[in-house]
Amino acid sequence: MTRSSLTTPPQGAVLPAAHPGAPPPGAPLASHYSRCFGCGTDHPTGLHLTARTPDGATVEAEFTVGEAHQGAPRLAHGGVLATAMDEVIGMSVYLLHKPYVTGRLETDYLLPVPVGTTLHLRAWCNGIAGRKAYLEAEGRIGAPDGPVAVRAAALFIEVGMEHFAKYGDLAAIAAEHQDYEVNP
Numbered sequence: 001m002t003r004s005s006l007t008t009p010p011q012g013a014v015l016p017a018a019h020p021g022a023p024p025p026g027a028p029l030a031s032h033y034s035r036c037f038g039c040g041t042d043h044p045t046g047l048h049l050t051a052r053t054p055d056g057a058t059v060e061a062e063f064t065v066g067e068a069h070q071g072a073p074r075l076a077h078g079g080v081l082a083t084a085m086d087e088v089i090g091m092s093v094y095l096l097h098k099p100y101v102t103g104r105l106e107t108d109y110l111l112p113v114p115v116g117t118t119l120h121l122r123a124w125c126n127g128i129a130g131r132k133a134y135l136e137a138e139g140r141i142g143a144p145d146g147p148v149a150v151r152a153a154a155l156f157i158e159v160g161m162e163h164f165a166k167y168g169d170l171a172a173i174a175a176e177h178q179d180y181e182v183n184p
């Protein structure tokens with residue numbers, strides 16, 4: 001992955017331990033919001049990513065490129081692929097049971113991805129320093145060990161729940177997340 005210093009963990013960054021409340025290996029990860037473009041089951045044209053964690057810290061998911069995801073004819077749009085990377089990375093940091101948002105997302109496109117392709121996605125954390133989480137993801141064509149089509153590196157920033165109340169709709173999130181303390 002070609003990555004900038006902004007998405008490279010600094011010295012002293014630590015790898016997070018799996019959260020005790022992480023889902024068991026192989027269990028499906030619930031969507032964090034039913035209308036999310038990446039994982040929402042109620043989104044009409046979203047990516048509908050379904051994911052699981054093999055170890056409580058990393059995430060695996062599949063995304064099949066459809067008609068709604070084209071850029072050039074019959075080829076996936078690069079922005080849609082970046083969304084898939086953002087989402088799977090977001091899911092991995094979400095395993096830490098703290099709210100984070102994407103601060104920076106860097107993407108390398110290595111191969112074109114035709115409509116109908118299933119991308120096998122994987123995301124993991126390279127370290128945490130203060131509010132900053134340094135994460136990475138890859139998407140492989142056709143199989144978990146298939147050729148790499150997309151790689152991404154990201155900096156996610158930890159925020160308080162007030163972030164979602166101030167800028168978004170905290171009530172809509174809270175309605176789907178009884179597990180989060182909304183007014184700590």
Ligand SMILES: CCCCC/C=C\C/C=C\C/C=C\C/C=C/CCCC(=O)SCCNC(=O)CCNC(=O)[C@H](O)C(C)(C)COP(=O)(O)OP(=O)(O)OC[C@H]1O[C@@H](n2cnc3c(N)ncnc32)[C@H](O)[C@@H]1OP(=O)(O)O
Nearest residue numbers: 006032086087090091094099101102103104157173177180
């Ligand atoms: C109930 C459950 C919890 C919530 C559930 C709902 C949603 C939660 C989201 C995800 C959940 C999970 C699963 C799946 C996920 C989805 C994937 C998609 C995720 C997204 O799609 S999310 C939307 C896009 N995202 C944004 O909408 C962010 C807009 N933005 C801001 O809201 C602010 O910009 C913020 C908060 C980022 C920082 O603002 P701030 O005021 O809090 O802090 P500040 O600016 O001081 O930054 C602190 C330190 O980070 C460094 N820093 C900041 N930004 C940087 C950058 N871009 N590059 C390099 N360094 C950066 C500074 O340089 C400083 O570094 P230092 O401390 O060393 O000085």
